[in-house]
Amino acid sequence: MNDYGVTGATTGVGVLMNLPIHELWSGITAIERYGEWSPECYYGAWLEPGARFEARNRFADGLETYVTCTVTVFQExxxxxxxxxxxxxxxxxHWEYALADRGAQTLVQxxxxxxxxxxxxxxxxxxxxxxxAEIIQGRLDELAANMRSTLAAMETALS
Structure with a gap:
C-alpha cells in the first residue's frame, strides 16, 4: 500500500521559555495538565507513572480519539x-521535548x-x-501551531 509520505513526516518548534529547566521539566512531564494547555489534547492521565499514559484528543471537526502512549525517552x-x-x-x-538550560530560561525543541x-x-x-502532500503539510503546520500554543500556555501557567 502506498504510504504517500505519511511515515516519517516531521515537524517541530524551538521556543526560548522564561522558566528554569527544572520548572519546565515539571510541566512537560505533568501529563495530567496537558488538557489545560493543548488545543487538541483535553485529557491525560498516567497509567504507569513515567512509563505509560492515556490521552484524549478533540479535533476541530469534532472527532475525538483515545490513545495510549509509551514513554520512550525519560532523561531528567x-x-x-x-x-x-x-x-x-x-x-x-512520536512526540519529543529536548530542553537546554539557559539559566533563568530554557530552550525547548x-x-x-x-x-x-x-x-x-x-x-x-x-x-x-x-x-x-497538501493534507500532510496542512497537518504538520497545524501541529506546529498547536505546539507553540501549548508551550505558551504552559509557560503562563508555570510562571
Missing amino acids: PTRFGWDVYGDEDVPFA QTFSHGPGESGLRMGVTKYPDRA
Missing part, C-alpha cells in the same frame, strides 16, 4: 518523549514524527491521494 531534565498507539501494535506518532501506524492523517491521504 533534558529529554522526554513518547510513542502514540491507537488500536495497533505499531505507533502512529519540541518535535512530532508520524509513525507507520493507522491515523487520521493516513486515512485522509488514502482517501484523497491526489492531495496527499
Whole structure:
C-alpha cells in the first residue's frame, strides 16, 4: 500500500521559555495538565507513572480519539518523549521535548514524527491521494501551531 509520505513526516518548534529547566521539566512531564494547555489534547492521565499514559484528543471537526502512549525517552531534565498507539501494535506518532538550560530560561525543541501506524492523517491521504502532500503539510503546520500554543500556555501557567 502506498504510504504517500505519511511515515516519517516531521515537524517541530524551538521556543526560548522564561522558566528554569527544572520548572519546565515539571510541566512537560505533568501529563495530567496537558488538557489545560493543548488545543487538541483535553485529557491525560498516567497509567504507569513515567512509563505509560492515556490521552484524549478533540479535533476541530469534532472527532475525538483515545490513545495510549509509551514513554520512550525519560532523561531528567533534558529529554522526554513518547510513542502514540491507537488500536495497533505499531505507533502512529512520536512526540519529543529536548530542553537546554539557559539559566533563568530554557530552550525547548519540541518535535512530532508520524509513525507507520493507522491515523487520521493516513486515512485522509488514502482517501484523497491526489492531495496527499497538501493534507500532510496542512497537518504538520497545524501541529506546529498547536505546539507553540501549548508551550505558551504552559509557560503562563508555570510562571
